[in-house]
Amino acid sequence: MSLLVHKALVVGGGPAGLTAAIALLRVGAEVDVVELALDDRIFGSELLLSSPNLRALDAIGVAESVVAEGIPIDTLELQTADGAEVARVPIPNVAREGLPPSVGITRRAFYSTLYNAASAAGAKIHHETTVESLVDVDHQVQATLTNGTSPIYDLVVGADGWMSTVRRLRFPNASLPQYAGQCVWRGRIPRRDRTKGLFRGMAGDGKDVGMISVSEEHCYVMCLVAQPKPERIDPASFTVTFKEMLAEFGGDVEWARDHIEEGTVSVAALHWHVMDKPWHDGRVVLIGDAAHTTTPQIGYGAGLAVEDAVVLGEMVAAADGDDLASTLNKFVDRRYERCKLVVEASTQISRWQQGLDGGNSRQAQLTDETWAALAQPM
Numbered sequence: 001m002s003l004l005v006h007k008a009l010v011v012g013g014g015p016a017g018l019t020a021a022i023a024l025l026r027v028g029a030e031v032d033v034v035e036l037a038l039d040d041r042i043f044g045s046e047l048l049l050s051s052p053n054l055r056a057l058d059a060i061g062v063a064e065s066v067v068a069e070g071i072p073i074d075t076l077e078l079q080t081a082d083g084a085e086v087a088r089v090p091i092p093n094v095a096r097e098g099l100p101p102s103v104g105i106t107r108r109a110f111y112s113t114l115y116n117a118a119s120a121a122g123a124k125i126h127h128e129t130t131v132e133s134l135v136d137v138d139h140q141v142q143a144t145l146t147n148g149t150s151p152i153y154d155l156v157v158g159a160d161g162w163m164s165t166v167r168r169l170r171f172p173n174a175s176l177p178q179y180a181g182q183c184v185w186r187g188r189i190p191r192r193d194r195t196k197g198l199f200r201g202m203a204g205d206g207k208d209v210g211m212i213s214v215s216e217e218h219c220y221v222m223c224l225v226a227q228p229k230p231e232r233i234d235p236a237s238f239t240v241t242f243k244e245m246l247a248e249f250g251g252d253v254e255w256a257r258d259h260i261e262e263g264t265v266s267v268a269a270l271h272w273h274v275m276d277k278p279w280h281d282g283r284v285v286l287i288g289d290a291a292h293t294t295t296p297q298i299g300y301g302a303g304l305a306v307e308d309a310v311v312l313g314e315m316v317a318a319a320d321g322d323d324l325a326s327t328l329n330k331f332v333d334r335r336y337e338r339c340k341l342v343v344e345a346s347t348q349i350s351r352w353q354q355g356l357d358g359g360n361s362r363q364a365q366l367t368d369e370t371w372a373a374l375a376q377p378m
């Protein structure tokens, strides 16, 4: 039982928030989660959960159920734009024996698994609810919620993503996420080769294509492309536009292009951000994308979000003799450089992919260096 946190509010029920709920429940806190969405049906891009992420999920006992919902992936296959194989790179495994080096999974399956684990552990999850204000009262925080209640908490965790309301309420002068100059187009395709995991094909004109198996039936194909923000693109033309974008590719990407499922294509503008320290104000702390948002080149935004939450739970549990302020200070100190490293490496690779800063000859090296750093304890 944590002596510091008897009752916590987690704002946001994504990877950071649901993991934080599980981690805080494990150390004996009561946890309320408020989530804007209607229910646990989450849509959006699919995910690759890498080995350090599975290691973090394992620390709170949910790695195996997450792995059971996804497709284990152990090799990165690199191809040229016309489909010729360049290399097959084994993905390193830093998690314990029995867990795969990485897992492709639908966002919905990942969130649902965390949601079920948080609910089973006792989290009270309030949908279609958010915070209107967070006011310090004595040694606690009073949260005015949109469901008409104003409960009091020992700790408030802002895990409400890159457009964070908690950040706006408690850190009004914080820097904000910046557009990275790239968009990502994604679409779902059937899984043709059940053994095929993940690969990336590359073309010379600033497009970077990847495919990830995410379920027994489906893969998804994504293309990173330098372009202005896509507000002016009509969603009705997404599938046609995406197919045109992939026209120059051969091999597996050509097959994927011909099998993109109508109505599954989406496009997102990529943003990056690392908030300056501190990420906490009194008893309110930001984690996940609310504190640091990354472009997906390293594929570790959800990994950082999960790690933040697990480390927060560990540090609250171990805060023998510390007050909450110094525990949160140490938490942010422990997380800051690791999160900054991923955001900066991802943003640099994004810039190289856009032909900026002298091309991308160091892309593989920077990716390897970043993964080597992430293999170290979180």
Ligand SMILES: Cc1cc2nc3c(=O)[nH]c(=O)nc-3n(C[C@H](O)[C@H](O)[C@H](O)COP(=O)(O)OP(=O)(O)OC[C@H]3O[C@@H](n4cnc5c(N)ncnc54)[C@H](O)[C@@H]3O)c2cc1C
Pocket: 011, 012, 013, 014, 015, 016, 017, 034, 035, 036, 037, 045, 046, 047, 048, 049, 050, 053, 129, 130, 131, 159, 160, 161, 162, 163, 164, 165, 166, 184, 268, 287, 288, 289, 290, 294, 296, 299, 300, 301, 302, 303, 304, 305
């Ligand atoms: C195209 C793309 C591909 C990616 N691929 C990968 C990948 O393969 N692997 C990986 O590790 N990462 C990947 N990421 C990054 C990853 O998606 C994010 O880093 C991760 O989702 C962050 O988790 P989070 O919980 O901090 O925020 P979010 O996932 O954004 O969750 C925030 C939650 O808070 C809720 N919310 C928002 N505002 C409020 C509010 N005011 N009140 C209550 N609730 C609120 C939202 O509804 C949401 O449920 C990718 C990102 C993109 C854009």
